[in-house]
Structures are given as structure tokens and as C-alpha cells.
Amino acid sequence: MNGRASSASPKTLQIIEAALTILRDEGERGLSMRGVAGRVGVSLSNVQYYFRGKDALIRAVVDHYVAQCSRELADATARTTERPLADRRRTLLRDTLRHGHEMTDMCRIFRELWSVAGRDASVEAALDAYYRQTAETLAAALLAPDAPDALKERVVLLVLPYVEGYSVTGRALAQGPDAAVDLLLSLLEDLAPA
Amino acid sequence: MNGRASSASPKTLQIIEAALTILRDEGERGLSMRGVAGRVGVSLSNVQYYFRGKDALIRAVVDHYVAQCSRELADATARTTERPLADRRRTLLRDTLRHGHEMTDMCRIFRELWSVAGRDASVEAALDAYYRQTAETLAAALLAPDAPDALKERVVLLVLPYVEGYSVTGRALAQGPDAAVDLLLSLLEDLAPA
DNA sequence: ACTCGACCTGGTCATATGACCTAGTCGGTG
């Protein structure tokens, strides 16, 4: 990040949120510093004051958004820790795959981030870090606390790619998200009985 | 497609291939009609003669590329039909997931296509059609010819999202593609013994 | 010979974008 963009400052956040909205709706193709400035209601120079250019802005957007998603997943799974493991699994997978079946904001934005990541190693690294964090959160939510590491890795090896891939292929499949939930649950039951 | 762009004409193919290369390396952000013209070695007006604008060109690129990928998958699976089912499964999954683990051209291009599809319903529909076709090819390659439809759907429900998701998450996982291959093979063996 | 359509080019022009500069305001500090 440009030194003037403190991630906690209100203006910086405004700019990042505006950029995120444009990225979601118009892709990277439609994202310009001037456009972001217009959306925030400040001058181009003011945006350039905080972010040296489009690439710096995109990088800040990536960091901001993956942090937000990590937090949301952690919060969602924290709310179910009191429930039985089978319940937690079902809720998590159902919420996740149903979201994946719709063209949600998150789906759209991740598609844009994947695209950028395919061309920018630092963004790819940021997404990899996000997925590693997500893997840990998933393992904690889907398995008992004392599950061995090998089992955690195996479960995550199944679930994480599946969930991301479902968001781009799910609508083309003959069966809907509930069937995918059932399938994953039964596979998890085989791998790691609840 | 613009009426002047016959998918079989050499100039049209040249333009599409040039656009695909730029899309792969620079994303949609870097794709311009002038840039494509320069890459082909013709004037902007000549490209505009065949494609009314960038959106028409992108749509042609999508159709061309998914047709190519469908063909390649069908050819690859056709080459293994004489082998035992377990062999075929292993070969297909290994080739696919190892590719997914690298940032191959195909990975890059599909990321760009997903991104565009998130914003353009006709591209999303074209990708859905591609995935439906791919699902059929996968089912034929992974199962015996007389497998019931319900089983085909179930296998595809597992494998297709998995393979696509692996291409964006695989590098962040603790285990590599061979472990993913083994996992999928064992899950397939449970679902549909070879 | 003439006409027509396919194909190709160069040019004009409006618009958008970002790099960069200058200048002003405001609050805090010495």
C-alpha cells in the first residue's frame, strides 16, 4: 500500500469500498481512478493522494476483501460451535454451496480477484494466504478439535476446492446445491465420522 | 457474432487467436481492438470489419475457446477407452489436476472467462453449456457405459466442481495434486467401484 | 465494360484516463 493509505482511515476505506463496488459490477476493465473518485465524491487527485495508481488500489482492495471474508467465515463458524458436529457440517456446507449456486456479490468479486491473480503474483500470493486461512477455519468447523493433522488435510483437500469450484460450475449441473450438500456430507461421514 | 465473422474464415481465426493471447496475458483490461489489430498486423478498421466491438470479439473468443477445450477433452478421453476403467480414471484425474496445480494457459484463460461471465449473462450461458458438455464427457470417461443416470450425475456432481476449484485453490493446500488424485480415486471407488 | 460485394486502409475526432504540477486550507507545534 501507498504510505498515505492507512487501512484504518475513513477516506481510505471509502475509496476501497467504492473500488470494490465498481470491480463487482464492471470488472477490472471498468475500474478507473477517476471512476472511483467520482463514486466517492472527491477529486482524482485526492484518490491519487492515497493510492499511487490502479494497481496499488487493487492490491488494497484484495487485502481488504479477503480479510473481510476470512472474518465472516470465522464469525459464522464461531456461532455454531455449541451444536453437534453433524449439524455444524450441514449448516456450513448448506450456506456455502447455496451461496455458490447464486451469482452473489462474493462470487462476482472472487471471479475478478482470480482473474487479477492469474496475472499478478502478489495478488495470487494474497489469495493463497486467504485459502490457507480458510482451510484452517473449515477444518476446525468440520472436524472434532482433536482430529489428527492428516485427517484435517484430507478433509480440506476435499472441501475447499469443491466449494470454490461449485461457484462456477454449480448452475450447469443437473442437481442443485442440496444434492451437493448431501454428497459432501456423506463423503465426510466416510472420511471422518461425526 | 457479427455477420462478417464466419468462424471458419482465416482472418477471423487470426483475430480470435490474437485476442485470446492478449486476454491470457493482460486480461480483459488489456484487451483492445487496436491492440488486437496490431498483434494480427492489420488495421483497426479491418478488425472492426469482422467484429463490431470488443464485446462481440470477446463472445467469439469464448465460443471458440470452449469448443476447443471440449474437443481436447473428448480427444484425450477417446484415446484411453481401450484401457481398464481404473486406469482411465487415474490418467484423467492426474492430467487434469496436475494442470490445475500449475498456472497453465488454460487456467489463466478460464479465470478471465469466469470474470467476464460474472458480468455478462450470454457468456455465463456459454460457459454453462460448456460445463454440461464436460460433465457428459467426464461421466463417459469415469464410468462404465451402462452406469445408471443417477450415478453419472452423482459422480459428475463430485468431480466437475472439484477440478475447477482445484485450479484456484490447489497451490494453497498442504498436499499436492497427487494426493488430490488419490483422494478422488478412492471416493470414486466408493461411489462407483471400477 | 459495368456493377457489386468482400475486404482493407488511413484519417478525423470525441472521449476517457492518468501523470504530474501548483496552490490553498487547516491544525498542531515550537
Next chain:
DNA sequence: CACCGACTAGGTCATATGACCAGGTCGAGT
């Protein structure tokens, strides 16, 4: 009070992009 840094804006200018137009060549058909 003067200075400085944080912040904000407006302006200039170079560059890129695409819409669109006019005109030329060539081959086929009448």
C-alpha cells in the same frame, strides 16, 4: 507568528481507444 505536514482541488497535457467515414482494390457475375 511561522513552519510543516496532512489533505484537497483544479488544471494541463500526453496518450490511448473506439466510432465512423471515405475511398481504394479485386474478383465474380451479368
